[in-house]
Amino acid sequence: MKTYGQYCPISRSAELLGDRWTIHIIRDLLTGATRFNELISGNPGLSRALLSRRLQQLKGADVIEQEPDGSYxxxxxxxxLEPVVFGLATWGARWTFGEPEPEELDPDLLMWWLHRRLDPGKVPGPKFTIAITFTDHPKRYWIVVDTGASLCLADPRFDIDVTVRTDLRTLYRTYLGHVQLADSYRAGQIELLGSKASVRSFLNAFQQSPVAAIVSAESPA
Known part of the structure; x- marks a missing residue:
């Protein structure tokens, strides 16, 4: 690990947390990830080798621990570090966030985030299947909700309860908190196709990003 050579708590913290991907790993651990593959899926571009090194650094600094079952x-x-990470979110939402750039609109990442935030307790059992189609991207996705939520990249061949149809930018902005799902739905920016009961269940089960409240509070009125 490179050091700044300064006897200062800010320098010591930056030496540990300032490496690329480290703050993202901590962000994901704070918001529910516990497995190596979950950390990989939530951070496209992070190699398995680099993730292993970062986890070892954080373990060595007693920031994380690994259980016998392999979870972190x-x-x-x-x-x-929770107030530090969400403090960065507040500063970023206020001063650097703005509208998404085209290269930031990764549908795989958005679907990974979104399916992990769905509340299985808000949809009827034993199985609730959601299809997501984008008007500006060829990929299709399915989320199957039972005791948890599973993201499928191929048609699971279950009856579809709700189809979500929108453009990628709108769903990103809705998930990140620029706008509420109910408002996007009422405005016709997001189509929800299904029975009234199924649509209502999806609206209740959908949860925005853990930083959505921060983004919403910092967005221009």
């Missing part, structure tokens, strides 16, 4: 969890030192 934050220590008390790691959990103390």
């Amino acid at each position: 969890h934050l220590t008390s030192a790691g959990r103390d």
Whole structure:
């Protein structure tokens, strides 16, 4: 690890947290990820080798610990980073966020985030299937909700309860908190096709990003 050579707590913190991808790993651990593959899926561009190195660095600094089953969890030192990470979200939403750039609109990443935030308790069982189609991207996705939510990249061949149809930018902006799902739906920017009961269940089960409230609060009125 490179050092700044300064006896300063800010320097020491930056030496540990300033490497590429480290803050993203901590972000994902704070918001529910526990597995190596979950951290990979939530960070396209992060190689498995580099993730292994970053996890070893964080373990060595007692920021995370690894359980016998292979899962990763934050220590008390790691959990103390929550206000730091969400403080960065507040600063970023206020000063750097703005509208998404085209290269930032990755449908695979958005679907990974979105399916992990769906609340299975808000949809009828035993199985609730959601199809997502984009008007400006050829990929299709399916989310199957039972006791949890599973993201499918191929048609699972289940009856579809709700089809979500929109453009990629609109769904990103809705998920990140620029606008509420109900407002996007009422405005016709997001189509929800299905029975009234199924559409209502999806509206209730959909949860925005963990930083959506921050983005919403910092967005221009």
